[in-house]
Structures are given as structure tokens and as C-alpha cells.
Amino acid sequence: MTETAWGAAGGRTPRPGQDHRCDLRRDHGRDHMGEPMTQPSAGDRVIETRGLTKTYRGGQLAVDRLDLAVPRGSVFGFLGPNGSGKTTTIRMLLGLIEPSAGGARLLGEPMPRAARRVLPRVGALIEGPALYGFLSGRDNLVRYDAADPATDPRTRAQRVDHVLERVGLAAAARKKARAYSLGMKQRLGLAAALLQPRELLVLDEPTNGLDPQGMREIRTLVRELAGDGTTVFLSSHLLDEIEQVCTHAAVMARGRLVTQGTVAALSAGTRGRLVVGTPDTADAARVLKEYGVTDLVVAEERVTGDLPAPAGGPPDLAEVNAALVRAGVRVRAFGVERASLEDVFVELTGEGFDVAG
Template sequence: MEPVNDAPPAVPAPGGDAVIATRGLSKRYRGGQLAVDGLDLTVPRGSVFGFLGPNGSGKTTTIRMLVGLIEPTFGVARVLGEQMPRAGRRVLPRVGALIEGPALYAFLSGRDNLARYDAADPTADPRTRSARVSAALDRVGLAAAAGKKARAYSLGMKQRLGLAAALLQPRELLVLDEPTNGLDPQGMREIRTLVRELAAEGTTVFLSSHLLDEIEQVCTHTAVMARGRLLTQGTVAELAGAARGRLVVTTPDTADAMRVLKEHGVSDLVVTDDRITGELHVAGPGGPLDLADLNAALVRADVRVRGFGTERASLEDAFVALTGEGFDVAG
């Protein structure tokens, strides 16, 4: 077993205009567990960046290293152009974060909890504290519950209060770990809207989520981790586009349609009543697969085609193709 203080060869420092950039970032816990293994991550300025991975993939460990809660075993992490955790005192006042749920004083009201958070910020002007707290509560929909003790808050309300704490000051970067945890559908929609507003105002948002639909709706870029390693990163459109689309044919003549589709290289065919779906490949046995030719082949075989088209691959399709597993809770 390697000692935890054994360092690998020197890793070049990440550069460019990325808000978050890591090179060879790794975390090995005592006992030998390698939670994050050689992570090279780039988060573009102005993006809404979704951080995805199955349970235990190393996402939360990565986030904790980025904000200086734990030190990497080796590798480099730069946030807002400065190395973490070394530059934490300069960087963290420009970063809002909600990680693994908010830490709250149960006996204090929501408003008083935020006042405590604000007072702990050395850059916060105490003369304008009350206005900042009120604005943050209003922005996350907690103005009416501001005087209620935190112990009486639901999980969703506590999550909103933690988000309000991250928004007390204007932030260049917002780091959110499962931001919609515990929220009802309306609350989730409101948080998605808020994230979009923050991005439009120039804040880069980095969020992890176990809700793939949420990532597709709100994120511009994404990265996928599994077993501590980065599998891919890029725009959401690029990642979904890398997964193969599916052909969908609606016909009462399913047996004949299946035969024709197989002859033309369509694989993994599934029949549900009069609907056939199959994996669409770039080329069939005779060369490039043209959808118009495929439709014509069905008609020539006297297949009655009631519907013909393709379904765009989803982010979930891409995720399963990359990891070989379904999606679980965040790790």
C-alpha cells in the first residue's frame, strides 16, 4: 500500500480563463482508498456546469477540495485563477457554496442564521447587513418564513436557507452540491430559474446533481465521473449528441418491419404493441444509412408505416453508455 504522502511526478499548473481548472487532482484517504484519481477538469467562465457521477464516484470529495475543506493528496486545483487551498482567504469571499446541506443554528430564526453567516464574512459591511439578508431571503422564497426557527424548517426550506447564505454577496462562482435536495417540484423549478438568472448576471455556477433531467434543463456544460476518474466533459449538447439516437417506427406489420430493419443494419430492436425502436448506426451493410431510403425499403416490402422518425439521445442515454450503469444518488 502506498503511503498517503507519496507524491507523483510534478503536475503542470492549469491556466487559461477557466473559473475552475484542475490538473492531476487526486485524493487518497488513509487506508489506501483513492477517491479522486488524476482529475483534469475545466469549468469555463460564465457556464452552468453540471457535475455528474454515480454513487461514490468522487464528486463531493472533488468539491470539498475545490473550496479548501480538504487538501488534495497531489495535483493542482485553481479556483478563480488561484491555487487552492493556499489562496483560500482571497478566493472564498468571491465564492458562494452550498455543500452537503447547510449548517444551521436550530434555535435561531432563518433571518438570524443569515445574519450570523454575514457577520462571519470579513468583507461584509455591517451597516448594510439587514438589507442583504432581506434580499437573500426574498430571492429564495423564504421572506414569509424569515422569523421562524430553523428547527421548524422542512428539509427543502433548510436547503433554500443554505442557498440564501451563498447569495448574501455578489459571487463570481457559485458551488452547489445537490441544490434541489428536499424540494417539491415547484421549488425545484424555482431553483432552476434562479440558477439561470444568476448565470445571466455573470455568475459561473458549478453544481452536482443526481437528477439528469435537471442538468439537461439548466446546464450548458457537464462532466461525468465514475470510480474517481473523469470519463468525459464538454457541452451538454455534445455529450448527448455522442450517444446514438434511436429509430422509431409505428406499424401494424411489426414482423415484416423487423426483418427489413435488421437487413438494413438497425440493431437492438424492441417491439411494444405497434411501435418498434432500434439503435440507429451511422452506416448499414451497404454503406451510409439514409433514413429516406430506409423508409422507402419498408414501403417496398408492403409494410404499412404509420409513423417514422428518430428520438434524440438524452443525457441519460449518454451517461449509461459512458458508465455502464444507471444513475444513483450523488457521491
Template sequence: MTAVIETQGLTKRYRGGQLAVDRLDLTVPAGSVFGFLGPNGSGKTTTIRMLMGLIEPTAGTATVLGKPMPRAVRTVLPQVGALIEGPALYGFLSGRDNLLRYDSADPSADPRTRRARVTTALDRVGLTQAAAKKAKAYSLGMKQRLGLAAALLQPRHLLVLDEPTNGLDPQGMREIRSLVRELAADGTTVFLSSHLLDEIEQVCTHAAVMAQGRLLTQGSVADLAAGARGRLAVTTPDPGDAARLLKELGVIEVSVEEDRVTGELPAKDVELAELNAALVRAGVRVRGFGIERASLEDAFVALTGEGFDVAG
């Protein structure tokens, strides 16, 4: 199987005419860590809910693990771990008892090894010390960890995570990032939706960008970032003079921050050596000069024309 998730013309229109997902053609390669990006209202969560068989599409098709969804939901979901829109927990039960309840609801789970599975899952997400505490006393970050533990009770071919680092501190984010890498190394395909572009760039091998229900682009993270143009960066003790001259030479969107001047090169070919020489001839003391590699955030802004909405 080369694609773990594949959609063709996937569309969801709600009552009243709202078009949430518009003819989505998405391909998630097997073994990838796939980042699903988009601002608030772009259709990410609606797409995930259709993929998991939680809602019916209006048109188009979706296959997960090679099976049509939602028709094959009973066959597919036992092979999928999912954390969507936050975990659903029993507040009056402890973290451990929540996982025991989840595991007992899985008809494929061997009851003889249930406690061992729960113990392992708690340890993987760093909740061993809080296992006896009632879930209603958990912080938001701890609840996210417990939901992730529930998704990891059994070996999974596919793990679907919607904002998995929501509520976590920086240390918790690093731990989840490390866990995602471990799972991918073991052969699990990870599909995660997040508004943290830096996190996506650090952990994902592939990504897709959505806006207003439509797919803008998809591919490897390296290729998406490479498609965005890098910015010229000049370090100098004469930032004002450097900024003024760069504007005269055609550099656009010039900005100054202390001793650092950055800008976007014009579409026409510009010889970098000539820019540097022009700065020196004008008496600008150049201490650093070069093109900064474009980031996934640069690619996102270039595609959508807007900053990333953290509420997404």
C-alpha cells in the same frame, strides 16, 4: 480569466489505499453553468471538497478564480458561494436569524446593510413567508432553499452547489433552475453537482462526467449529447411486425412500447430511406419514422455502460 476552476492531475487517496479521485484534469469556463455528473462513489463530492479547501489533495494542483487551493483559501472563499452536502443550520434559530448569523460571520459584509441583504436572499429563494419559522421545523426542501440563500448573501464570482434541488418539489426545482439562469446571466459561474440528468441538460452549458474517480469526458452539453448516437424511432399500428423486421435488418436493442418501436442503428452505415422502404414493402403501416436526438442521459450511459445511480 478564461477558467474559473482548473485542476491538473488532482488526486485524493484516503488511508487504507482508497483512491477517490484519480489524476483529474478539469476546466470550468468562466461564465458557464457547469454540471458535474457521476454515479455514487465517482469522486464528485471529494473533488468539490478539495476545490473548496476543505480537504488536502494527495497530489496534483487546483486553482479557483485563478488562485491555488487550498493555499489561497482565505482570498478565494469570500468570492465563492457554496452549498455542499446540505446546509448546516441552527435549528433553534429562525430562517432569518440563521442568515443574519451567516452574514455577521463574513468580515467583508457591511453590517449597516445586513438586514437588507438577508431580506433579498430570502425573497430570491421563496422563503419570505417562512422567514420567522425555526429552521428545525423546515422541510428538507426549505432547508435546501435556506442554504442557497446563505450562499447568495453577497455577490459571488462562483457558486458551487452540491445537489441543489434535493428535496424540492417540481415547482421548487423550476424556481431554482430559473435562479441559476439569472445568476449566470449576471456573470456568476455556477458549478453544480446533480444526479438529475434532465435538470442538468435544461440548465447547464457545460458538463463533465466522472466514474470511479476518473474523468471520462467534459465539454459543452450540446457536444456531449451530440457524441452519443440517437435512436431510430418508428410509430406504427403494427409494432410486432416492425420490431421483427428491424432486427432482421440489423437494428439492435429493439424495444416496443405500445405503438412505438425504438432501436439502435448498427455501427455500419445504414440508409434510413431503405429501412423505411423495407418496412413499407413488408406491409408495416408506418405513421412516424426518424432518429431521436441523443440526450445527455444517452451520452452518460454510452460512457459508463450503466444507468445513472440516483444516490450519487
């Protein structure tokens, strides 16, 4: 089933056809290194949840006591493998389904009770757009716009043409929606969410089905929207996508929140990987091992390894470099690779990031 929520009073479009090695932390007031997190104040939170939980029939726990805080003006990445509870969370946030326990506030208002007041200020694309296949892309947007009682019919054509141009569909505007590719349908759904200025834009896997060029265009558009003052809440299973476009992120696994914070802080809190470029790989590996560097990998003129955990006292990198030189190692390159969000996920959960999971 596909479902698209948007900013009309009704809040929805038509629906055609409708453990393990980790401790997923309960103390969400601390970051993944155990340090207190700086949370945005209540007035600065566009999305806030407390103990948000969804259990389906048969006892399937889809979302487990989620505490989330999304600051105003951020591009917030909601990250996790497929099946980790991201879409269920978004549907609860927008009032499309009821939580089993806990609550959520959107733009400071309780959901779903305040849905009629809140949704006109929110644009959303969830699980792919719901479209009329027999209508052209342009006529679909005209329908969306006409269903919103807040819109001015005198400027409808101008609005529709503007968003078609903005998402790169102007040339295909008169083509029937049923003939659109998956990527084109994603673009059309995004265009529908952009027909009116919104305080908050919620996008569930917005680059699904897009080619690399299309993905770049959507990332650029998201940055432009954020620059205009729109808060963007973006779910994805693509770690690279989150790193490239988001200012903040939350990581989900098996329905539970692993961590949240700024992307920079999440990456900085994870141990980097030391990289030494040298033709003397055996000697370099020996010295690095003496300094507590683990998981050493020796390749052609390159040695890499994990720095010791902060609790163990990471070595002074200048001293390590000097020790290599004293040992006669010809150092051609020396540095620490920045940790990626994938590194964060693996370190926190002990699992690989299986996008098909």
C-alpha cells in the same frame, strides 16, 4: 457532517455537530467518441484541475487523477452517482481538504494556498447548510452576513430580506431553523451563498429534499444567476436536472472522469434510437434489421432500435424510410429520439445509473 463554504475571509461557517466493461479515459483531451475536445483557454477557466487525486486512510481512492476545465459563464453540471467522488472533489476545490496529489486552480488562483483571496469571490453550498437551529432563518443569515468583513452593516437587513425573497423563504423567515424541513434548509443555505454577488457559485446537490415545485424554482434561480454573469458549478446525481439547466457537464464514475463537454455535444455524440410508428410492426422490424438496426423492441404499433455505430456507417435515414414504404409498411411516424445524458453514461460505462450507489 455538514459543511458550508462561503465568501468570507475565513471561508467556512461553523460546523454544528460536526475492471469492468468500460475504459474511463485517461486522455481527457478527447471526448467520449475519441475526438479532440475544444477546451476553454486558461484565462476563460473558472475551475481547472490537473491530476487531482484524493486517497483516504486504508487506501480508499475517492478521486483519481481528475482533469477538469470549467469555462467562465457556464452552468456546469458535475454528474455522477452518489459515492462517485463529486463532493470530495468540491471540498478539494474549495480548500476544505488537501489533495493527495495533483492540483486545482479556482478563479485562476492555486488552491488551497490562495483560499483567503479567492473564497470572498465564491459562494458555496456543500453537503447541506450548517445552521444554528435555535436561531430563525433570518437571524442565521444575519449571522452569516455579519461574519463577512466585506459586507456593509448599513445595508445588511436589505440584503437578507432580498435573498429570503429570492429563495422563497420570506414567509418562514422568523421560524426557527431547527423546525425547517430539509428542503427549507437547502433554500436557506443557498440564500447564505447569495448574500453577496459572487463570480462563482458552487452547489452540491442543491435540490436535495425539495419537492418538484421547489426544484423548478431552484433551476429558474440558477438560470437567472447565470444570466447575471455568475458561473455556476452544480453537482447532482439527477440526470434530468443536469439536462434541464446546464450548458456543460462532466460525468464521474467511481472517482474517475468519464467525459466532459457541452451538454449538447455529449448527447449528440451518442447514437440515437430510431423510432417507427406503424401497425405493421413485424415487417418494419425485418426491414430495420436488414439496415443494421439492433436491439429492436416491438410494442403496440411502435418499433424502436439502436442505429449502427458511426464506425459501421449509419444508414441514410431517408433510404430506410423509403425501404419501409417499399416493403408495404404503413409508416405513421419516423424519427430518431435524442440521446439523454443517461444514455451517454450507460454507453460510456456499460453500467446503469444507480442513484443510490
